[in-house]
Each structure stands twice: as structure tokens, then as C-alpha cells.
Amino acid sequence: MSAVDTSRPAEKAPAAPAREPRVTDEHGRRVRVWELALRYLLLLGVLALTIGPFLWQLSTSLKGPTEDIFSSPPRFLPSDPTLDNYERVAETIPVWDYALNSLKVAAANVVTNCVGAALAGYALARLRYRGRRVATLVFILAMLVPVEGIIIAQFTTMRELGLNNTLVGVVLPGCVSALNVLLMRNAFLHLPYEIEEAAFVDGANVWQRFYRIALPAVKGTLAVVAIFAFMGAWDDFLWPLIVLSDPSKFTLTIGLNYLHGTFANDERLVAAGTVIAVAPLIVLFACLQRYFFRGVGEGAVKG
Amino acid sequence: MASPTLTGTPGTRKSGTRRVRRQLPASPWLFAAPGLLITGAFILYPFVSTLVNSFTDRRTLVPGEFVGLANFRELLHDDMFWTGLRNSTLYVLGVVPALVLLPLLLALLVQKHIPGITFFRSAFYTPVVASIVVVGLIWVWLLDERGLVNSLLETLGASPVGFLSDQWLILLSAMGVTVWKGLGYYMIIYLAALANVPRELHEAAAVDGAGAVRRFLSVTVPAVRSTMVLVAALSSVAAFKVFSEVYLMAGPNGGPAGEDTTLVMLVQRTGTGLTGRVGYASAISVVVFVVTVALMLLVLRADRKEES
Numbered sequence: 001m002s003a004v005d006t007s008r009p010a011e012k013a014p015a016a017p018a019r020e021p022r023v024t025d026e027h028g029r030r031v032r033v034w035e036l037a038l039r040y041l042l043l044l045g046v047l048a049l050t051i052g053p054f055l056w057q058l059s060t061s062l063k064g065p066t067e068d069i070f071s072s073p074p075r076f077l078p079s080d081p082t083l084d085n086y087e088r089v090a091e092t093i094p095v096w097d098y099a100l101n102s103l104k105v106a107a108a109n110v111v112t113n114c115v116g117a118a119l120a121g122y123a124l125a126r127l128r129y130r131g132r133r134v135a136t137l138v139f140i141l142a143m144l145v146p147v148e149g150i151i152i153a154q155f156t157t158m159r160e161l162g163l164n165n166t167l168v169g170v171v172l173p174g175c176v177s178a179l180n181v182l183l184m185r186n187a188f189l190h191l192p193y194e195i196e197e198a199a200f201v202d203g204a205n206v207w208q209r210f211y212r213i214a215l216p217a218v219k220g221t222l223a224v225v226a227i228f229a230f231m232g233a234w235d236d237f238l239w240p241l242i243v244l245s246d247p248s249k250f251t252l253t254i255g256l257n258y259l260h261g262t263f264a265n266d267e268r269l270v271a272a273g274t275v276i277a278v279a280p281l282i283v284l285f286a287c288l289q290r291y292f293f294r295g296v297g298e299g300a301v302k303g
Numbered sequence: 304m305a306s307p308t309l310t311g312t313p314g315t316r317k318s319g320t321r322r323v324r325r326q327l328p329a330s331p332w333l334f335a336a337p338g339l340l341i342t343g344a345f346i347l348y349p350f351v352s353t354l355v356n357s358f359t360d361r362r363t364l365v366p367g368e369f370v371g372l373a374n375f376r377e378l379l380h381d382d383m384f385w386t387g388l389r390n391s392t393l394y395v396l397g398v399v400p401a402l403v404l405l406p407l408l409l410a411l412l413v414q415k416h417i418p419g420i421t422f423f424r425s426a427f428y429t430p431v432v433a434s435i436v437v438v439g440l441i442w443v444w445l446l447d448e449r450g451l452v453n454s455l456l457e458t459l460g461a462s463p464v465g466f467l468s469d470q471w472l473i474l475l476s477a478m479g480v481t482v483w484k485g486l487g488y489y490m491i492i493y494l495a496a497l498a499n500v501p502r503e504l505h506e507a508a509a510v511d512g513a514g515a516v517r518r519f520l521s522v523t524v525p526a527v528r529s530t531m532v533l534v535a536a537l538s539s540v541a542a543f544k545v546f547s548e549v550y551l552m553a554g555p556n557g558g559p560a561g562e563d564t565t566l567v568m569l570v571q572r573t574g575t576g577l578t579g580r581v582g583y584a585s586a587i588s589v590v591v592f593v594v595t596v597a598l599m600l601l602v603l604r605a606d607r608k609e610e611s
Contacts, residue, residue, distance in 0.1 A: 036417065039412065039415070039417065040417075042412055043412060043413070043423045046409065046412070046423075046427060047423060047426055047427075049483075050426055050427050050429060050483075050486070051426050053441045053442065053445055054429065054433075056441075056444075056445065056451055057441050057444065060444065070449040070450075070454065072453075072454035072455075072457045072458055073454065073455075073458040074454045074455065112337075115337070116337040116338045116341065117338065119334045119335070119338065120334060120335045120337065120338030120339070122334055123331045123332075123334035123335040124335065127330070127331035127334065128331075129332070132331070135335050135339060138339060138342060138343070138347070139338070139342060141347065142342045142346040142347055145346055145347070145350050146540070146544055146591065146592065146595050147346075148544040148546065148567045148570070148588075148591065149350075149353065149544075149570075149588040149589075149591045149592050149595070150349040150350050150353050150588065151570070151571070152353065152570060152574035152575070152579070152581055152584045152585060152588060153348075153349035153350070153352045153353040153581075153585065153588075154345060154349045155574070155575060156352070156363070156581060157345065157348065157349055157352070159363070172341070173341075173345035173346070174345075175341055176337055176338040176341040176342065178338075178342055181338050181342075206330050207330075210334075231432065234434065235433070235434035235435065235436075237434065237435055237436050237546075237547045238546050238547065238567075238571070241571075242571060242575050252434075253434050253436040253437075256436050256437070256440060257436055257551070260440055260443070260551070261555070267447070270440055270444065271444065273440075274436075274437045274440050277434060277436070277437050278432075278433045278434065281432045281433060281434075282432060282433075284432075285425070285428070285429065285432045286425070289425055289428075292432070293428075293491050296491040296492060297492070297495050
């Protein structure tokens, strides 16, 4: 072991024939084999802890009514996998209607946040007018307000507008979030000004400069805003719980809570419901990972 | 469009960016209007009206009148309020240290670009993507009296644990769920910070004979200290406002006698419904604001003290 674990630069490695499998890190330095084994062992352990619960839920949802789901020792794989529970959950609560409601809310949230935050962000970053600093301050203050502390007042506001118990009421309070406005403002601020200036000289008006030049240059940030708007709306719980009271209007998260509260003893049904709720997001995440990770960085710096 | 004008106003802007204007005087406001309108109507107005309502006896269907500090005096004698304050505070104390430390260790584990590491990073992030309701229900099932965790314990010969029947165990389980869901998020924040730690520092320390633990404490921790403060601030504010985890694991009433109620649960329970006491719930909300701001200042201040 000691013969290979010296911190000799990797460039010299080809000279000495390798006896053990060599793995190098990003700097081309060799990684010790036992250290690597320990690393993978730990990684697999954490993997079991983070992904295991999801798989267990999936497995439970596929177990038939005759299979014992409480067995000890536990059986991880369903002996006779069936989609029966997915049919039964749809008979118990209108789960597909709820999924459609969630989709509507999430899609609306994406559109309004992208449009509203891009427009306002551009106004804060690029346009010069009296009151720009006040407008910026308004968004910064709004970002600092803890939403949990104002839900009751938001609810009474919705009642006054007659929008409680509607999907519009679910979307409205977060439909142009201050954080997204500030994210877009930052993105626009980082663009080189000269391009827009050139467009101006060519006779482009403010809308053309925004839509044709600035907006395409911040597509990455816009994608982050879109993804987090979708995820935020799809996953949200507290606000829809407060604003929706009619079970026919429920979103998926509220519907699941209802299912859990009313039919708590049928674990297979709840499991099937949660799988329906989480699967779309896991697919979305698998396809668009880098935007998710980028969003964490940008959101954390601002938040 | 009005006749376009180019306003140079030379000398007011530095670094050669000329002030360019080709817009209606109103157009900046047209651009900002949707955002300002929504923010004003659904964030700032509710914020102000929460403050105002906290001094009234407003109910959902009754406008209510000014009652001075009556709501706040009532809070002092409301056992449920103190239970909520205690639980929310315990939540901060339980969750924040774990969320400052564990994701850092996790980030160190996934930092090296070894084969398959992007898969592991993504997998560790998955709980962040899932809705808190999904996560809560998954763990309610896992920690059920006859759920997976207990059946594993039984297989090992231990007696089952009532994770979801004892008031303290419920709170502890909910904290565990919060930490489990937050790990991946803060891991990504730490990864960005670790990328900026100069490698030479580690190598120098290794040459000096420092072991892994020693290097962690005297190289890694000082280098990512500002990120740790950021994580502490973010996670403590979020932990104090905990709602969903406890709501799902202890039930809407926070256990049979409400002994697991958190402050935000109390706000939700008191202020909604047709008989909701909007005024009183607003007073609790004001306490949530004050503590949230205090927590932020406390973390930032602790940071400055340590620095000097």
C-alpha cells in the first residue's frame, strides 16, 4: 500500500507499471484504494438513507391486498406486483383531478413568475426613472417578509376579493415572487451594456431591447425561475391548505393530506398517492439537474 | 410611442456607460407594474394588515375593533402559545446544528470527482425536490408502529418504538425529517463554498502531519465559515417557522392534547375557518416576525463576534 500511496504527481505514473487499479481525482492525483473503498461505502450508506424511503414507498404501493405489508423481517420487493392500488386510490379520492389542479397551479405560477419577474427585473436593472430605488427596496422588503407570518392576512385579503376556495387564489400571492424579480435583476445587471446601447443606436425601442436582446441572454436564469416556480407551486402545502376548503378544488398535496387523514389505515393507498405526487418532479429533476443546482446557489446568495 | 429621445446627461455616469433612453416616461412603471402590484397587494399589504389586526379583536366574519394590547396580554396567559413557542424554539435548537454540520460532511464526501459521483450528488438531492407532504407521509409510514423501522428493530431483537405516539419522540422524528429533507440542499451550498478552498492549504497541513480531523477543523471549517453562518441563518429561520412536518406527523391538532403544536400551526388553527380569531392569530404572527428577525440578528452577531 505504502508503495503506491505517495503523493507523487500523476504525470510520472505511466513510467511505473500499475499493479493496483488507479483512480485519480480531478487534479490528476492518485486516490488511495482503501480511501476510495471507504468513500464508496459511505456513499452507498447515505444513498440507502436518502433513496431507500422513496423505494420503500414505491414497493408498498405495488403490494397487493393479500400481501402482508407489516411483515417482520420486512419484505422489500412485492411478491406479486400490482397497479391495483393506483386504481383504488383514484376511486377513493379524485386523484387525477387533483393532479390536474396541481398542474394548472404550477403552470400558471411558471408563466406569471417568468413574465412578471423578467419585466420587473429589467425595469430595476436597466431602465432609469424616478423611484427606481424605491421600487427595488419594495422587492427587497417583500423578500424578507416571512410568508408564514402573513397567511392569515393573505387569507382575509382573498376573502375580500372573493377568491378564497379558487385555484386563482392559490396562485395569486406567489405569482410574481420578489426573490425571482431580484434574481432576474441580477442577471440583467451582469449583461454587458454595450450590446443594448448598440441596439438603441440602431433604433430599437425599449420593448425590442428587452425582448430581442436582453431576454435571450438571461435564458439560464429564466429557466431557474421557471423550475423553482413549478416546484414551489407543485409542492406547496400551507397556503393551499388555508385557501382551499372545497374537496373538489384540492391540489395534490392537500388531497394527499385529506387521504391520509380520512383513510389513514390503508397504507397502500397513501403510498400510491404519494408516488403519483412525487414522480413528475423526480422526472423533471432527472432531466434538468443543472438548473436545480444552479438555483440553489443563486437563491441562497440572495435569500 | 412618443418621439424617441437620447438623453446623454454627460458626467453623471462613470465607466463609459452612456445613459440611454428611448422609452415612454411611463414604460419603466409598465414593466415593473405586475410585480409591484402583486407584491404590494399580497405581501406588503397583508404584512401591514397583520400588524394592524394584532391590535384588534377581528374575526373572520366580524370586522372587529381596536383593543390595544389585549391580544398580547392574552398570549402571556395562553398555555398553548407557550407550548408553541417552546416547540418552535426546540425545533431550532435541534435542527440547526445538524443542518450546519451534516451537509458539510456530506459535501466533503461528494466533493472528489470519482466515478459515479454526479449520480450520488443527484440522489442525495432528491428529498429536496419532493413535496414536504410526500416526505412527511413517507416517514409517517416508515416510523409507524408496524412500519419498516420498527420491523427492522424487531428483526434485530429490539422492541418496537412508538415514534409517533410519544410527544417528544414525535417532535424528534419531525426534526429528523426536516434534516433528512434539507441535507441535499445545504450540501449543494457547501459544495460551491468548498470549491473555493485552496487545495494548497490542505496539502500544507497534510505535509505538517495533520490528520483528517485536524485538517477538517483547522483548514476546512475556517475556509467555509461564512457559508456555515449563512446556513445557520437560513435553517434557523426556516426551523422556527416549521409547520408541515409536525402537522403531518402529530396530526392537525399537534397530538391529542396539542402538546406538539408549533407557533405557525397555532396561527393556522386560530386564524382560519369561519370562526377564526384573525386578531389573535395576527398577534401570534407578530411574535413569529419578531423572533425570526431576532434569530437572523443573533446569528449574524455571533458571526461578527467570532471574527473579531
